[in-house]
Amino acid sequence: MAASPPDVQQRPAAEGPAPAPVDTRHSDILDGIKQGVLWGAAIAVLVLPLFRPHPVAPPAAVGLQATAxxxxxxxxxxxxxxxxxxxxREVANWVVSSGDNRKLFFVILDxxxxxxxxxxxSGKLRSATPVLIGAARGDDSVDGIGGRxxxxxxxxxxxxxxxxxxxxxxxxATGEDVVWVDYDAAVSMHRVRTLEPKERRLERLASPTTEDNRISYGCINMxxxxxxxxxxxxxxxxxxxxYVLPEVKPLAEVFPAAHELAVKQGTVPAG
Structure with missing residues (x-):
C-alpha cells in the first residue's frame, strides 16, 4: 500500500456528525428578553408605591353585601x-328579624x-354613646372625596x-387604628381627636344638645x-x-325593607 505524501495530513475518522453552526440571533433574542424583564421589574418598583393601598376583602367577606x-x-x-x-328601633328590629347582620356585631348611627x-x-345592645359627625347635613358622599x-x-x-x-x-394615613365604614370615601369610626383646641370636641361630646355635635369632615368621633x-x-x-340612618332622605328610601317590616308590624303607618 502506497504511503501518503508527506505534505498531506490525514484527518482522523469522525466520531459523529459535525457540530451545527451557532445561531447568534437566538442568543441576542434571549438577551433582549432578559433586559426587558429587568426593566419591567425596575419600573414596577418605582411606580407601584405611588398608588394608594386598598384593603382586599378576604373570602370571609363574601356574602356580607346586601342580598335578597x-x-x-x-x-x-x-x-x-x-x-x-x-x-x-325600626332598623334594629329589621336587622335581627332578617339576619341582615350575618351573625356579626352591628352598629346603628342615628x-x-x-x-x-x-x-x-344576637341583637342585644352592648352600649351606646353620643358621637360627633360630619359638619354638613346630607346623606351622600361626593364622588372621589376619599382621594382628596x-x-x-x-x-x-x-x-x-x-x-x-x-x-x-x-x-x-397616620397609622392610627380605626374602623373603616366607607374606605373609598375615607369615612371611619375613631377616637375623638383634640388636635385643635378651638374646636372643643370633648365639650361638644359632653353637652346635652345635638346641634354642636356636627364638627367632623364626615368621620364618626366617639x-x-x-x-x-x-x-x-x-x-x-x-x-x-x-347602618347609618338618613337625616335628609326618608328612612323608607334608604332602608325600604326595614320600613316594610315596621308597616306590617303596625309600628308605623303605611305610605
Whole structure:
C-alpha cells in the first residue's frame, strides 16, 4: 500500500456528525428578553408605591353585601332600656328579624340624634354613646372625596353618608387604628381627636344638645373609653355591619325593607 505524501495530513475518522453552526440571533433574542424583564421589574418598583393601598376583602367577606332578604321571623332588638328614636328601633328590629347582620356585631348611627348603638350579633345592645359627625347635613358622599387632601374638602361636602356598610378594622394615613365604614370615601369610626383646641370636641361630646355635635369632615368621633372598651373589641380583626340612618332622605328610601317590616308590624303607618 502506497504511503501518503508527506505534505498531506490525514484527518482522523469522525466520531459523529459535525457540530451545527451557532445561531447568534437566538442568543441576542434571549438577551433582549432578559433586559426587558429587568426593566419591567425596575419600573414596577418605582411606580407601584405611588398608588394608594386598598384593603382586599378576604373570602370571609363574601356574602356580607346586601342580598335578597331571607324569610324572616319578626323579632325585637333588645335596647335594654336605652333611649332610642323610632327610626333606630325600626332598623334594629329589621336587622335581627332578617339576619341582615350575618351573625356579626352591628352598629346603628342615628345622625339626627348624633348617637351610636353597638349591638351584639344576637341583637342585644352592648352600649351606646353620643358621637360627633360630619359638619354638613346630607346623606351622600361626593364622588372621589376619599382621594382628596383634607384641606380641599369644602364645608358643604363634610357629610356622613347614610346606608348599609360592611365595616372593618384598619389604619388611617397616620397609622392610627380605626374602623373603616366607607374606605373609598375615607369615612371611619375613631377616637375623638383634640388636635385643635378651638374646636372643643370633648365639650361638644359632653353637652346635652345635638346641634354642636356636627364638627367632623364626615368621620364618626366617639369617646376614647367607648372606642377602646366597646367598639374596638366588637371589631377585633373582624368585619361588622354599620347602618347609618338618613337625616335628609326618608328612612323608607334608604332602608325600604326595614320600613316594610315596621308597616306590617303596625309600628308605623303605611305610605
Amino acid at each position: 332578604p331571607p324569610p324572616m321571623t319578626p323579632r325585637t332588638a333588645d335596647f335594654g332600656g336605652e333611649p332610642a328614636s323610632n327610626e333606630a 345622625k339626627i340624634n348624633t348617637k351610636v348603638f353597638v349591638f351584639e350579633p 387632601p383634607i384641606a380641599q374638602v369644602q364645608p358643604q361636602e363634610r357629610t356622613t353618608p347614610a346606608g348599609r356598610f360592611v365595616a372593618e378594622p384598619g389604619r388611617n 369617646p376614647v373609653e367607648f372606642y377602646e372598651n366597646v367598639l374596638k373589641p366588637a371589631f377585633n380583626a373582624s368585619y361588622g355591619v354599620v
